[in-house]
Amino acid sequence: MSSPTxxxxxGNKVHLDxxxxxxxxxxxxxQRFVISSGLPFEVHPRFKLTELTKLPGGGGKISQIAxxxxxxxxxxxxxxxHVIDVKNSxxxxxxDQSNKLRFRLFAIKYGHPVEAVxxxxxxxxxxxxxxxxxxNEKRPFIARDFDYHWKDATGY
Numbered sequence: 001m002s003s004p005t006x007x008x009x010x011g012n013k014v015h016l017d018x019x020x021x022x023x024x025x026x027x028x029x030x031q032r033f034v035i036s037s038g039l040p041f042e043v044h045p046r047f048k049l050t051e052l053t054k055l056p057g058g059g060g061k062i063s064q065i066a067x068x069x070x071x072x073x074x075x076x077x078x079x080x081x082h083v084i085d086v087k088n089s090x091x092x093x094x095x096d097q098s099n100k101l102r103f104r105l106f107a108i109k110y111g112h113p114v115e116a117v118x119x120x121x122x123x124x125x126x127x128x129x130x131x132x133x134x135x136n137e138k139r140p141f142i143a144r145d146f147d148y149h150w151k152d153a154t155g156y
Contacts, residue, residue: 019043026086039081039147040074045061048108049105067102069114073146082146083114090116090137091128103129115150126153 013020014027021027021043034041047067053062083106087094095116101120103114107130118125118140125140126148133155135141141153 008047015091022070022084023118025088029084029086029124030071032119033124033145034071034073037073040076040078040145042072042074044070045072047106047110049102049109055132065102065105067106069106080112082150083112084112084117085114085129087116087118089118090125090140094118095129100129108129115151128153131156 012024013022014024015021016027016030019030021030030043046066048064048066050065052064055061069083070082070086071082071084073084073124075081085099085103103116106111113131114129115126116129121146123142126143127135127137127140128150131154135153135155141148143153
């Protein structure tokens with residue numbers, strides 16, 4: 001079995017409510033859960049995780065690392081409730097090593113872990129990423145709305 005390429009791992013872009021979603025699943029998550037929550041949110045905010053770094057001796061540069069979660073769901077006071085990344089699965093094809101590294105760097109820099117979410121018909125599965133006690137992908141936390149804490153989707 002060959003490994004997936006960037007083209008076949010990603011879905012088609014979906015335009016909805018002045019947003020561009022990376023996949024149909026992401027747009028469905030927005031429609032089914034984000035809008036109906038009544039909570040403030042952001043779609044694809046961009047965060048710088050590392051700076052552009054010049055190598056000594058003027059020999060080159062190391063590019064910066066950035067991350068854009070699919071959604072940030074906020075409390076009414078504007079504080080972050082959930083940082084969400086919608087995935088097709090929790091396995092190695094859904095969350096690869098580069099995703100895991102970005103999730104860890106984000107949690108370290110911004111003090112809030114990323115929750116990987118797999119949407120289903122009436123609910124969604126959640127596993128908080130980058131923590132020392134993540135849930136097993138075969139036994140994720142199940143949610144119908146955002147009335148939970150990210151720790152509920154861990155092994156703590």
